[in-house]
Amino acid sequence: MSRDPFAALDAVWRAESARIVAGVARVVRDVGLAEELAHDALVQALEQWPAEGVPDNPGAWLASTARRRAIDTIRREQTFARKAEEVGRAESLRVEPDAADVVADPARAVGDDVLALLFAACHPVLAREARVALTLRLFGGLTTDEIARGLLVASTTVGQRISRAKKRLSAEGVELEIPAGEELTARLGAVLEVVYLTFNEGYTATAGADWVRHDLCDEAMRLGRRLAALMADRAEVHGLLALMELQASRLRARTGPDGEPVLLADQDRGRWDRLLIRRGLEGLERARALGGAGPYTLQAAIAAEHARAARVDTTDWGRLAELYGELAAAAPSPVVELNRAVVVGRASGPEAALAIVDGLRGEPALARYHLLPAVRADLLIALGRTDEAAAELDRAADLAANDAERALLRRRLEDLREAALGGR
Secondary structure, eight states: OOSSHHHHHHHHHHHHHHHHHHHHHHHHOOHHHHHHHHHHHHHHHHHHHHHHOOOSSHHHHHHHHHHHHHHHHHHHHHHHHHHHHHTTOOOOOOOOTTHHHHHHOTTTTHHHHHHHHHHHHTOTTSOHHHHHHHHHHHHHOOOHHHHHHHHTSOHHHHHHHHHHHHHHHHHTTOOOSOOOHHHHHHHHHHHHHHHHHHHHHHHSOSSBSOSOOHHHHHHHHHHHHHHHHHTTTOHHHHHHHHHHHHHHTTGGGSBOTTSOBOOGGGOOGGGSOHHHHHHHHHHHHHHHHTTOOSHHHHHHHHHHHHHHOSSGGGSOHHHHHHHHHHHHHHSOOHHHHHHHHHHHHHHHOHHHHHHHHHTTTTOGGGTTOTHHHHHHHHHHHHTTOHHHHHHHHHHHHHHOOBHHHHHHHHHHHHHHHHHHHHTO
16 A cells, blocks of 8 residues: 555555445444545544555545444434424434444344445345446545446536435435345346446546556455346346456456556467456356346356457357357447457458448447547558558547556557658
């Protein structure tokens, strides 16, 4: 842990914020209030750590400070309620009798607390867009701007969604608990979606200096394993966990010595994590045995094809094209089509792939998505259309919000221009 108080605080908040908010929410029974109290602790750390130094256990310091603020809030409410009762008003702000015991034991059921917070953030009283934004805030520790870039919407829109979501959960009295029976089934799809969004933000960060955020990947996989234990008979739960483990197996190879991105074709596959690959393949088999044919199981099958190939040129691109076709039918989206185009380019040539990509250029959802021009540039290079490819790489770099990815695209553009000059 860095001794720089600001760097340490940023790191611990990104890694521990979900657990801190979940622990406080279990006491105050209000997600919005819990996040406010956790941020109060953050502000206190900003004031104290530069003067007093970084605590030996900064995560525990933040958690205990937030809990103390929760206790103070509870006591103020109880005092108000007692006074109100004395003058004949009903007690409206009562806390459960064991709240103090919960606060005194921060380790108690912390895993279930985080999972309960996840189910609360994915409650059906919230619209899908609000669930996604709130979960990325709570579990990713992302700023409003970072979430907005990832979702390809305005920052003000994200801020409004998060604010309204917290107010709605409070107004509806949504409990922080893991549902059971039919309710669990009804909310599972939303939970799986936001767990995977959290993982993806870690796998390829939408903004900031780092291309990979291991803390988010680890948190998403931890939640996935907890869900798989809770719902062992659900194919898509195992499919999602398999997908995350197979993708996470590449994490060590996805960045170079200085943190620069290393694309799949250039990765040292000897650095791929064989244990995670084995676990992912086993999870995929469990999902299939349970009849899994949903989007996460299909994506896991795609990741498995890459994991089984010793080299890029031994990858079964034809099989991958088939799997992407199935995925496009099961969960159609412009991003899936763009990924399918990449595979089609390998299996059938760049002209076939370029036709798919050109058909996506009018998609509103991809209007500011940097990977659309980046993929188009690759195909144009393969076709020898270097001037057009350079323009696409330039646009992709302008659109990329992640510093490392933008630098990679700029280097590729420079290399392309140098090669073009050398060939004249």
